[in-house]
Amino acid sequence: MPRGQWSAKRERQYEHIKKSAEERGESESRSEEIAARTVNKERARHGESKTASPLSKQDISSGRRGGLRSHQGSGGRTYDQLYQEARHRGIKGRSKMTKAELLKALGDR
Numbered sequence: 001m002p003r004g005q006w007s008a009k010r011e012r013q014y015e016h017i018k019k020s021a022e023e024r025g026e027s028e029s030r031s032e033e034i035a036a037r038t039v040n041k042e043r044a045r046h047g048e049s050k051t052a053s054p055l056s057k058q059d060i061s062s063g064r065r066g067g068l069r070s071h072q073g074s075g076g077r078t079y080d081q082l083y084q085e086a087r088h089r090g091i092k093g094r095s096k097m098t099k100a101e102l103l104k105a106l107g108d109r
Contacts, residue, residue, distance in 0.1 A: 006039065014039045082106060
C-alpha cells in the first residue's frame with residue numbers, strides 16, 4: 001500500500017475494499033490492486049492527486065456504481081460503452097438500438 005500519499009481516510013478505505021475483495025474470493029494481490037485502483041480513482045475525483053484522467057473525473061463514483069449494480073451481477077459494459085464501440089466500428093442505426101441490440105450488432109453475448 002502506498003504510504004505517505006494517502007490520508008487516514010483513504011488508508012481505511014483501502015483496507016475496507018481489500019478485505020471485501022478477499023471475502024469475495026479474490027487473491028491477496030488482486031485484492032490489493034482493486035483497492036489501490038479504487039482509492040486512487042476516488043482521490044483523482046476529489047482533486048487529491050496531481051494528475052487525473054478525464055474518465056476518472058467524468059465517470060460515476062465507484063461507491064455509486066457499486067450501489068447501482070449490487071445484487072445484479074456484473075451487467076457487463078454500459079449502454080454508453082457499447083454505443084461508443086458501435087460508433088467506432090461504424091455500425092449503422094446504432095442510435096435507435098437498445099443495449100441488447102447493440103450487444104447483438106457487436107457480436108457480444
